[in-house]
Amino acid sequence: MLLGCSCPYAQRAWIALEELGLAYTTTLIDATNKAEDFKVLYASIVQNTEDPAKVPTIVDGDTKLTESLVIVEYLDAKYGGKKGLLPKDPVQLAQVKLFVELFTNKFSSYIYKMLSATSEEEVNTLGRALEHNLTVLDKFITASGSREGGTYFLGGRYSYAETVTTPFLRRALLVLKAHRGFDILDLASSNGLNRLLQWIQASLDRESNKSTGPSDEQIVQSAKKWLGAALPDYQYKSAGAA
Incomplete structure (x- = not known):
């Protein structure tokens, strides 16, 4: 490959x-x-x-x-x-694919948008939308996923839902906190998004995530290089911030 x-x-x-x-x-x-x-x-x-x-x-x-x-x-x-990554059950397959679509539209697309924002106002507008979307993801996983036997989207079964989203999840956690002050874990915790937090932790703890891709430092530095020295490091302020 x-x-x-x-x-x-x-x-x-x-x-x-x-x-x-x-x-x-x-x-x-x-x-x-x-x-x-x-x-x-x-x-x-x-x-x-x-x-x-x-x-x-x-x-x-x-x-x-x-x-x-x-x-x-x-x-x-x-x-x-x-026992592949994609469920054979048609309902589970549809739910997994819908989750990936929702994750792409409501989460991963915001990584680029927030990094490329050209004002603090734009960062805050995007950040508040993403903060709302974390709640949407939490509700979707709770309603359409499973808690039986584990904390992956399908409960105890690791699937396509984690395979294709974890690389973007990991990068968002690292670069948005480092370069935009947007702490996904802290915001999810303060908003009581427990199912989302469980899913995030399960995804990150998976050995296949740990053994593939770049180091955390490489991810942060790669984003910094992409941002460029001339672009201000605008920081997110949540609606509840003083």
Whole structure:
């Protein structure tokens, strides 16, 4: 598998490989100086030499794929068996996929928005929306997930719900606190979002999360480099702050 060190999309595929217990090799791609053979491989998959080559990209025998969700679902369909990442029960499958959609729209999309905000007012507006969305996620996990046997979305069963969201969860926890003063864990705790907190902790504690992707320091520094020295470090002030 070809991946970028700090890329959350690549970590999705990496986690899937770990969770499915597959043998694999990885090659790190330098985003600023992509190797020609990687560009050729990517172009052969998407049939377009004009598209910039992206990670993750995998080669599995004669099968060559890109796009993180496509890769995770392919690996699960081929190697997951009866206990794969995607539930076989149609209701659970729909709930898991709806959770991922909600997480993307209500949570992970705010990482980029808050980091790229150009005023304290914009940071506060986005932060208050995200603070509200934490409550939405807590309510959804409580209503559509399960508490039976554990604290993952499906209770005791780790699934696609965690595989494809944990890389973004981890980055949001680190970079929004470091660069925008938005402490997700503190806000969730102060708002009594216990089910969300349980899910966050279970996701972060999973060994596949710990053994893949960059270090916490690399994530924070990567965001700092992306922000640029010229961009002010605007800090979030919640509605209840003095």
